[in-house]
Amino acid sequence: MQSHTMELPRxxxxxxxxxxxxxNFLSSLTKPKKVSIMSGVNVRKIVQKKIDKSLxxxxxxxxxxxxxxxxxxxxxELEKIVRKDKSDLIVGVGGGRAVDAAKMIAxxxxxxxxxxxxxxxxxxxxxxxxxIKGDKPHSIVATAPLGVFVDIDIIKKAxxxxxxxxxxxxxxxxxxxxxxxxxxxxVGEYYGRYAANLALMxxxxxxxxxxxFAKKGLDARVIVEALISAGVASCIAGSSRPCSxxxxxxxxxxxxxxxxxxxxxxxCGIGAIMMAKLQGQDWKKIIKTLKNVGAPTTAxxxxxxxxxxxxxxxxAQDLRPERYTILKEIExxxxxxxxxxxxxxxx
Ligand SMILES: [Zn+2]
Numbered sequence: 001m002q003s004h005t006m007e008l009p010r011x012x013x014x015x016x017x018x019x020x021x022x023x024n025f026l027s028s029l030t031k032p033k034k035v036s037i038m039s040g041v042n043v044r045k046i047v048q049k050k051i052d053k054s055l056x057x058x059x060x061x062x063x064x065x066x067x068x069x070x071x072x073x074x075x076x077e078l079e080k081i082v083r084k085d086k087s088d089l090i091v092g093v094g095g096g097r098a099v100d101a102a103k104m105i106a107x108x109x110x111x112x113x114x115x116x117x118x119x120x121x122x123x124x125x126x127x128x129x130x131x132i133k134g135d136k137p138h139s140i141v142a143t144a145p146l147g148v149f150v151d152i153d154i155i156k157k158a159x160x161x162x163x164x165x166x167x168x169x170x171x172x173x174x175x176x177x178x179x180x181x182x183x184x185x186x187v188g189e190y191y192g193r194y195a196a197n198l199a200l201m202x203x204x205x206x207x208x209x210x211x212x213f214a215k216k217g218l219d220a221r222v223i224v225e226a227l228i229s230a231g232v233a234s235c236i237a238g239s240s241r242p243c244s245x246x247x248x249x250x251x252x253x254x255x256x257x258x259x260x261x262x263x264x265x266x267x268c269g270i271g272a273i274m275m276a277k278l279q280g281q282d283w284k285k286i287i288k289t290l291k292n293v294g295a296p297t298t299a300x301x302x303x304x305x306x307x308x309x310x311x312x313x314x315x316a317q318d319l320r321p322e323r324y325t326i327l328k329e330i331e332x333x334x335x336x337x338x339x340x341x342x343x344x345x346x347x
Contacts, residue, residue: 004190007144008235009126014224019047019151022116023054029147030112032088034061038078038102039093041066043118047093047154063087067094067101079105087111089146095119095162096264100130103143112146119158120166120224122264125150126231129240144235148228155220160294161263163218167210167293168269170226171286172247173203173233175275175326179245183324192237199233199242202226207285210292218293246278246316246325247271253312253319254304262302269295270302273344274313278326283344299347306347313337 013025026032035055039047044064055062063085068074082090082105090109092102093116103124106113117125124130128144155163177196183189205226213219233242240248250271251264262270269290276283290297299309314337317327330336341347 005238006236007128008232009145009148011147012126012150012228013148014150014152014221014228016152019050019154020054022051022149023056023058023060025147025149026055026060026089026091026114027058029114030089032060034063034085034087035089035091036082036085036087036102036105037062037064037091037093038067038082038098038105039064040095040098041068043094043098047118051093067098075101075104079108083109089114091116093118095158096122096124099125103128103130103145107143113143114147114149115145116149117224118151118154119162120155120220120227121162122166122169123227123230123234123243125224126228127234127240127243128231129234150224150228152220152224155224160218161266163220163223164293164295165263165265165269166223166227167206167218168263168265168267168272168290168295169243170203170206170223170230170265171289172245172265172268172272173199173230173243174207174281174286175247175272175279176241176243176245178279178281179275179323179325180241182326182329183241186328187324189324192242195233195237195242198236199230202229202233206293207289210289214292241323245323246275246327249316249319249323249325249327250275250312253316254308256319257312257315258304258308261304261308262296266296266302270297270299270309270346273297274340274346275326277340277344278330287345298345299341306341309341309347310334310337313340 090102090106090113092099126148177200184191230243247268251267287297296302314332
């Protein structure tokens with residue numbers, strides 16, 4: 001039997017207005033004396049004072065770093081600077097970029113890392129994987145967070161479209177798990193039922209709650225818990241497999257063709273609609289769920305041109321040939337891509 005490694009977060013705290021407890025949290029994890037904190041410029045303005053005060057009470061010295069770009073080059077430069085901190089722990093405070101940077105830098109320096117998401121726009125907040133925009137845009141292995149610390153109050157104050165985007169990233173799991181089953185059946189790939197079911201459950205919770213969300217607004221806590229569960233599913237699988245299938249390849253293709261347009265979860269949601277149709281799943285239900293949570297269902301809504309969607313569909317599988325998805329079963333010609341996007345009203 002093949003050996004299989006699972007690296008899991010040790011402590012997960014989800015609270016409300018609890019940012020001032022972060023010193024306690026870090027102290028209970030590793031008793032650090034010095035921590036390097038990666039954060040976005042805007043997030044830093046909101047939380048730095050509270051975090052610094054909390055860390056001071058535990059005699060922890062913070063060294064703050066602003067994360068500006070998300071290209072490989074800027075991460076490499078940042079890493080050189082952070083290395084000089086000689087800190088005990090790397091903390092990522094922010095939406096996507098800062099957490100990704102912390103994860104990556106911690107992995108390269110063999111240091112523990114803690115995730116403090118301030119927005120819930122994707123499942124990277126608790127997953128061990130990070131995708132760096134470079135030559136190959138798909139996720140590369142990094143390290144599971146030792147701890148995840150969430151202040152729901154901060155998440156709630158982030159723009160609504162970020163939470164909706166998180167829902168899109170969760171809905172993607174419906175496609176990803178089906179693709180994983182396909183990989184198991186067609187090429188004998190390792191398939192973990194526990195990880196698959198956990199990932200699927202986090203998508204189903206959003207699907208089932210979306211009607212209520214449409215009436216009463218998005219429940220940040222439910223979405224954050226689902227995103228963390230999805231991240232843990234990736235930890236258990238030892239790969240991004242349960243949360244990343246053909247819809248993610250489509251999103252990665254758009255990263256390449258139309259950089260900077262649309263959020264990750266928005267693109268995965270739109271991709272999920274089309275891939276669901278290819279897989280013979282209920283794609284109309286996916287549209288309904290996305291609409292209920294306020295996530296886009298058409299290319300136009302996020303500023304993508306029809307041609308970019310068509311092109312992305314045709315190149316998606318080639319970006320990661322070893323990942324078996326529904327796109328392996330179909331020769332995605334221009335005409336087929338156009339018909340698929342049109343029939344699902346994406347374009
Ligand atoms: Zn994702």
